[in-house]
Amino acid sequence: MVHEALQSAVLLCIDDNQDVLDCERAFLETFGYTVLTSLSGKNGLELASIHSVDIVIVDYVMPDMNGQEFAIEMRRLRPQAPIIMLSALTDIPKQALKLVDAFITKDHLSSQLLPMIAQLHETVLAGYDA
């Protein structure tokens, strides 16, 4: 039952790199998730305001609105949705890390992203059941 719920989760991916965004989408859809994508934080917030989003995956380094600024706004919009922050960098400001539920470097995306999504979504589902 939990497995079915995990597969039906809606993920919002935000990255200004079109190649990475395309690959994230294909990668996550391959494993049964529904994926919304955005090339900017601003557009991502618009998507989150009109769609039911279970988990957000956002890049840290982006023009206009970076991952930290996005996370602040996202917490106001949907405080219950877990946020996973991604970056090619490893020295992310502590203030940014405090705002999100998990941080994954892009070099470890393929190995760490799926387990992290499953773990966070199970936590959310457990919260609903409690």
Add this chain to the structure above:
Amino acid sequence: MTSHERPAAHKVLLVDDDNAVREMMTVTLEHKGFEVIAAANVSEALRFITTQNFDVLITDLHMPNPGDGFTVVSAMRHSQPHALTLLVSGYPDVQSAMDTILLEADEVIVKPFGVRRLPELIREKLLARKPAPRLEKERVGAILQRCMPVVIQDWLE
């Protein structure tokens, strides 16, 4: 297609210098039933081409050095002419297109290219691909023996 209906694994050489893209594409293609060998640069790709056989090459055109993608396509064409070659490019400029035509890449995929459809595209291209003509070797003696009646008949006439 469900995970229970996987066809025989075609072996893919995937070349991309972006770690995140390369790793996610590798897992995606493997999950779709392909065997994937990934290379992060031209040197690695050339080493794999000379030591292993592949059914498909997927290479990014724009890697750190100019013409890198073409180098890989060209090497695969010469070393393994039967392999399907897919060149991924973010800039469909005329010169690149001309070079690609000259190199006879099977497909130029312009970004954003929809990675989701890539496994299906590969299978379509592999199915549509005509088998290269095989030239059977035959000894001169066998050719003479086979053609002798015709030759004698022509000579008598």
